[in-house]
Amino acid sequence: MYDFTYQKPASVADAVKLLGADPEAKALAGGMTLIPVLKQRLNKPSALVDLAGAGLAGISVAGGTVRIGAMTTHATVANSADVKKAIPALAKLAGGIGDKEVRHRGTIGGSLANDDPTADYPAAVLALGATVETNKRTINADDFFQGMFTTALESGELITAISFPVPEKAAYMKFPNPASRYALVGVFVAKGPAGVRVTVTGAGQNGVFRHRAMEAALQKSFSQAAIADIATPADGLNSDIHAGAEYRAHLVGVMARRAVAAAG
Amino acid sequence: MPQVALTVNGKKVTVDVEGRTLLVELLREKLGLTGTHVGCDTSQCGACVVHLDGTSVKSCTMLALQAAGRSVITIEGLAKPDGTLHPMQEMFREHHALQCGFCTPGMVMSAIDLVQSHPEGLSEQQIRHGLEGNLCRCTGYHNIVKAIAAAWPLMHGKAMPAAAE
Amino acid sequence: MAFEGIGASVRRTEDQRFLSGRGNYTDDINRHGQLYAIIRRSDRPHARIVSIDTKAAAEMPGVVAVYTGTDLQADSVGGLPCGWLIKNKDGTPMAEPPHPVLAVGKVRHVGDPVAVVIAETRQQAKDAAEKLAIEWQDLPSISSTQDAIAPGAALVHDDVAGNVCYDWHLGDKEAVDAAFAKAARVVRLDLTNSRLIPNAMEPRAAIGDFDRATGEHTLFTTSQNPHVIRLLMGAFVLHIPESRLRVVAPDVGGGFGSKIYHYAEEAIVTWAAGKLARPVKWTAERTESFISDAHGRDHVTTAEMALDKDGNYLALRVQTLANMGAYLSTFATSIPTYLYATLLAGVYKTPAIYAEVKAVFTNTVPVDAYRGAGRPEAAYLLERLTDVIAHDTGLDRVALRRQNLIPANAFPYQTPVALQYDSGNYQATLEAALTAADWNGFPARRTAAAAKGKLRGIGISTYIEACGIAPSAVAGALGARAGLYEAANIRVHPTGSVSVFTGSHSHGQGHETTFAQLVADQLGIPFNQVEIVHGDTEKIPFGMGTYGSRSLAVGGSAMVKAMDKIIAKGKRIAAHLMEASVADIEFKNGSFSVAGTDKSKSFGEIALTAYVPHNYPIDELEPGLEENAFYDPKNFTFPAGCMVAEVEIDRDTGVPSVVSFVAVDDVGRLINPMIVEGQVHGGVAQGIGQALLESAAYDVSGQIVTGSFMDYTMPRSDDLPSFKTGNEVTLCTHNPLGVKGCGELGTIGSPPAIVNAVIDALSEYDVRHIDMPLSPQKIWSIIAAGPKRRAAE
Known part of the structure; x- marks a missing residue:
């Protein structure tokens, strides 16, 4: 790692001020991606602004919405009785991110701000039609993800919380990369206020995407049979030593059917 | 140079560190606690697992400064002062759950967290899944899984619920 | 007091310190006044070093020294030696190109060490290593084994024609040709044995120390054999007499072969500590290990078995291309020859065998012994070939094995490939494994699995290994440059x-x-x-x-x-x-x-x-x-056994799961059964890793694709089942304890058992062979192609 200054502000306002004052400074959430990147010397921030003291952790459920603070860890989401009751698919997704040590440190805000194309949370946020709250505004999930490692966040903008409308039913199925255990293909299926949504992470070259053909079919009939014959085009899907685009396309179908079955 | 004050194995320490100093570097290089190991640089192997305020974390993926004011327990801090091993350490020995010993400290710390966080019991598959963040190249995990199952009743003071087995 | 003698599962003495964090591994050691070395490595597979400008690096804070290959050369530092001379078919010696400690003139693989930066702290050394300005001239490179011998292939070493290190053979060619001429049937199989990265959990490390008062050098190193390092480094590389060179291998966190060899970093820190009169420490980062630890296996083979009309083995003909990587690692040359071809009889009474092995250089990390070393390659070949023979002839695979096994009353048994097996009872381990695995009950389990939508298969392997390579005189006659x-x-x-x-x-x-x-x-x-x-x-x-x-x-x-x-x-x-x-x-x-x-x-x-x-x-x-x-042993020892694996495949995804694994081995007398069982578990896990998960991959440009744990699939606990183990005992006849060895049999017997099980599970698709690793993607592509549509290969 290149050396940097470490700062731990006590509020979002102070964090924003520190980040605004130094264009080379970076926000540090759980660090589960950022610290490995820094260890590889792939990034050279002048300062890390640790958000752990900014009061951004916590879960609340009210009015059909689950609101999760940006600094809430995956383990907290996975074990939250409220989340398990309101959106069990979200708790299950959080409980399957990385390994338990990663879940003890990694945060929902960090994951979304980083927008790794193989991360799990983007699939849930997009499928559930969640709203990303920042220190400046609220951003609809559809507008938030803009290709891999690219989001609508502007410089100096920090995620403060994510609000998930409680769906009627939902499920997430992941086919992990055998080596890294990130999502090779992850499919989140939800039926909620905004209708049926099917999102795919891990597979697309541009990060998380909505599977419109499956959404349309499931809108008509929420059943495995409804999507059994929907082929996913391999064009635009990732290809690597573990899975070529064709195989990924096939797995999207399998994971989607399993998610539909699990959603009930 | 910044300073970090924290509690390590029950003792308060204050140490000079750089911003970039990792928690594992603080433990190994500044405090001489070399029981915590580094087996990879991609946060995969789990040889560096310690407890931070009672939960398992990878000390290679955390800055020393992030641990300010918190309590860290390493493998050196598990046994009682009289040398009596923690039940997990004892069961690892009893069931031959270690060979070269390099992954062992992280494996033990991770296993303790796993058992503590499952008061309802653990099936073999849950144990295997719970060790996802720890690599061992010697044992094939067979005896590690056995040792953890054997430690559960000792740590919870009751038999493992039958449903979990 | 409980019985603690031979045969008791005594709990381990060493566990107390390992479990309490008091192990003493090389990186745990710190010497007073210690400096840190960072090795700058080639990031290109094959290139000429036009120039190295060290000035900016040397001026960085904390930097004490920067050395390149030229500095070592000027100080008469020798190259890393190879410990086994193989002779070509015509009796001429193998090609043995220089293996400089730090590259001189050219780099030949990604990871080839180019320069060392030594500084007061590790971070300072790292910061400075980035400032080394190296001008390269890229050269065409060879990244696959077959490409090495393609006409017009680029040369890894300018003076090694055709990239061939040696072209060696063993056995009676005429007898084999004659047997093939009269055979009722010949079954041929082309296969590869995949390239693996050992990945002992402790990364390699080395600390050089020098006592100015006595002139004594000390090297602390992650080694499996400190005296071998002292001999090789002292005599050939640094020219330090034994009396002035101490090598300490303290607690070492796994080896699996990868810590046998004398590596460049050991010589670098020892030499630099002498130059600077201060201790110098180097510790590999894991991604560095991927490109600097010797890899294992990497064979491309064609095997043919001549059979009579009843399925009796008449003769075996084998042609293997073995990848040495860019340089000869310490024992690389002996692995595909005396530890592989000599094992090609396996547990079978095949009367005639002829093997040809061509070893080649490529622009990849050097390849040497990895747990099993040559013997897994032989066992995999024989056990896959046996199943393919059963497939092609319609004979039952267990019956085929039973009929060709060396009988229990035939010992000592002279094989046609130089070895004499002293003792064994292959029928006993076979039958015990079949019983333990409930082989006969398998059809019911397959039916039950099918009802859940799973494809279930069962596979078997009967294997032998040779341990305790010996005697010294024989090994010496065959080219070994060390006693054994x-x-x-x-x-x-x-x-x-x-x-x-x-x-x-x-x-x-x-x-x-x-x-x-x-x-x-x-x-x-x-x-x-x-x-x-x-x-x-x-x-x-x-x-x-x-x-x-x-x-x-x-x-x-x-x-x-x-x-x-x-x-x-x-x-x-x-x-x-x-x-x-x-x-x-x-x-x-x-x-x-x-x-x-x-x-x-x-x-x-x-x-x-x-x-x-x-x-x-x-x-x-x-x-x-x-x-x-x-x-000095009179002979090798010959552990042997039988493994039976059962797998289930998810039809939708192609994911295979090992649902049962039985290993029944004959390791001779057991001193501590608990430890033996642990060795079997670990070896089997690595074998399952090779069969299903692990494989080192290079892309065509010569870059390693599986360069970290993010891409190289290490077996994790949830990839593996619990194992069932058993023992049958025949005593070794030529050592005083009757012991045979147990460290490697898991990696030898398990890959073919697993692959045979997967292929059995896919029987409705008429698969003859799939190369390891049997990834979900490969399996899915077979399922996706549909039943019986695949032509026999």
Whole structure:
């Protein structure tokens, strides 16, 4: 790692001020991606602004919405009785991110701000039609993800919380990369206020995407049979030593059917 | 140079560190606690697992400064002062759950967290899944899984619920 | 007190320190005034070094020195030697191109060390290493084994024509040709044995230290054999006499072969510490290990079996292309020859065998022994070929094995490929494994799995290995440049406790326990009275270390020889004390007694007498009780066994799961069954890793694709089942303990059992062979192609 200054502000306002004052400074959430990147010397921030003291952790459920603070860890989401009751698919997704040590440190805000194309949370946020709250505004999930490692966040903008409308039913199925255990293909299926949504992470070259053909079919009939014959085009899907685009396309179908079955 | 004050194995320490100093570097290089190991640089192997305020974390993926004011327990801090091993350490020995010993400290710390966080019991598959963040190249995990199952009743003071087995 | 002698599952002595965080691994050691070395490595597969500008790096804060290959050359530092000379078919020696410690002129693989930066802190060295300005001229590179011998292929070494290191053969070509000519049927199989990265959990590390007062160099290193390192580095690389060079291999976190070899970094830190008169430490980061630790396997093979009309094996013909990587690692050349082709009889009575092995250079990390080393390649070939024969002929695969096994009454059995098996009972392990796995009940399990939508398959392998490579004279005649004995020194202390100094090295094997059991048992003293000392050339006799499952068979035998001398001397002391004839003294259960009387002296009394020789036969016998022994085995040992695997495949995704695994092995006498079982577990896990998960991959441009744990699939706990193990025992006939070795059999027997099971699970798709690793994607593509549509390969 290149050396940097470490700062731990006590509020979002102070964090924003520190980040605004130094264009080379970076926000540090759980660090589960950022610290490995820094260890590889792939990034050279002048300062890390640790958000752990900014009061951004916590879960609340009210009015059909689950609101999760940006600094809430995956383990907290996975074990939250409220989340398990309101959106069990979200708790299950959080409980399957990385390994338990990663879940003890990694945060929902960090994951979304980083927008790794193989991360799990983007699939849930997009499928559930969640709203990303920042220190400046609220951003609809559809507008938030803009290709891999690219989001609508502007410089100096920090995620403060994510609000998930409680769906009627939902499920997430992941086919992990055998080596890294990130999502090779992850499919989140939800039926909620905004209708049926099917999102795919891990597979697309541009990060998380909505599977419109499956959404349309499931809108008509929420059943495995409804999507059994929907082929996913391999064009635009990732290809690597573990899975070529064709195989990924096939797995999207399998994971989607399993998610539909699990959603009930 | 910044300073970090924290509690390590029950003792308060204050140490000079750089911003970039990792928690594992603080433990190994500044405090001489070399029981915590580094087996990879991609946060995969789990040889560096310690407890931070009672939960398992990878000390290679955390800055020393992030641990300010918190309590860290390493493998050196598990046994009682009289040398009596923690039940997990004892069961690892009893069931031959270690060979070269390099992954062992992280494996033990991770296993303790796993058992503590499952008061309802653990099936073999849950144990295997719970060790996802720890690599061992010697044992094939067979005896590690056995040792953890054997430690559960000792740590919870009751038999493992039958449903979990 | 519980029985702690031979045959008891004594809990391990070493565990106390490992479990409490008090292990002492190389990176745990820090020397006063220590500097840190960072190696700048090539990031290109093949390039000319036009220039290296070290100025900016040298001026960085904390930097003490920057060295390149030219600096080492100017100081007469030699290249890294290869320990085994293989001769070509025509008797000429193999090509043995130089292997500089730091690259000179050219780099030949991604990871090739180019320069070293030494600074006050690790971070400073790292910061400075980035400032080295290297101008490269890229050259065309070879990244696959087959490409090395393609016409017009780029040359890895300018003076090695066609990239061929050697073109070697073994066996009777004429007899094989004759058998093929009259065969009722010939079955051919093309296969690869995948390239693996050993990944012991402890990354390699080395600390050089230099004592200005005495001129003594010390190297702390992650080695399986400190004396071998001292010999190779002292004699060939740095020209330091043994008296001035101490090599310490403290606690070592796994080796699996990868820590046998003499590596560049060991020489770099030792040399630099001498230059700078300060300790220099280097510790690999894991991604660095991927491109600097020797890899394993990497064979491309064609095998053909000639059969009579009843399926009896008549002759085997094998052609193998073996990848050496860019340079010859220490024992690389011996692996695809004397540890592979000599094993091609397997457990079968095939009367004629002819093998041709061509070893080639490529622009990849050097390849050397990895757990099993040559023997897994032989077993995989034979056991896949046997299943393919069953597939092609319609014969039952178990019956085919039964009919071709070497019978239990045929020992000693001379194979057509040089080895003589001393003992074994392959039928016994086969039948025991079939029973333990409930082979006959499989159809019902397959039906039950099908009802859940799973494809279930069962696979078998019957394998042999050769351990404790020996004897030295034979190995020497075949090109080995080292002896293959082991040494032991047994020091009985005045109170009767014992220190054992062994040349074997423990890096997970539990020697401090097994050897102590052995010595306690033989001397009739309590287990806790025996201390095992290993790993430090200043303490132990010149020994060859631990690899090839040799520690007990060779190292243990040396201890027995030394103990025999102790007991013989003890008898003479006892005879004197009890005024009896030496011939009448019996030694049993730690007591010297006069036959036919009730007179006896304990081991402790004799020890005390030896050191306090007041009433002592001083004219005939020296005081003291300490003996050395060197044991050179008469033959290899031949553990063998049978493994049975069951897998289930998810039809939708192609994901295979190992649902049952049985290993029944014959390792000879068991000293500590618990430790033996642990060795089997670990080996089987690595074998399952090779069969299903692991594979080192290079892209066409010569970059490694699987360069970290993010891409190279290490077996994790949830990838593996619990294992069922069993033992059948036939004793080795030529070592005093009757032991055979158990370290590698798991990696030898398990890959074919797993692959055979997966292919059986896919039987409705008529698959003949799939190369490892059997990834979900490969399996899915077969399922997706549909039943019976795939043409036989």
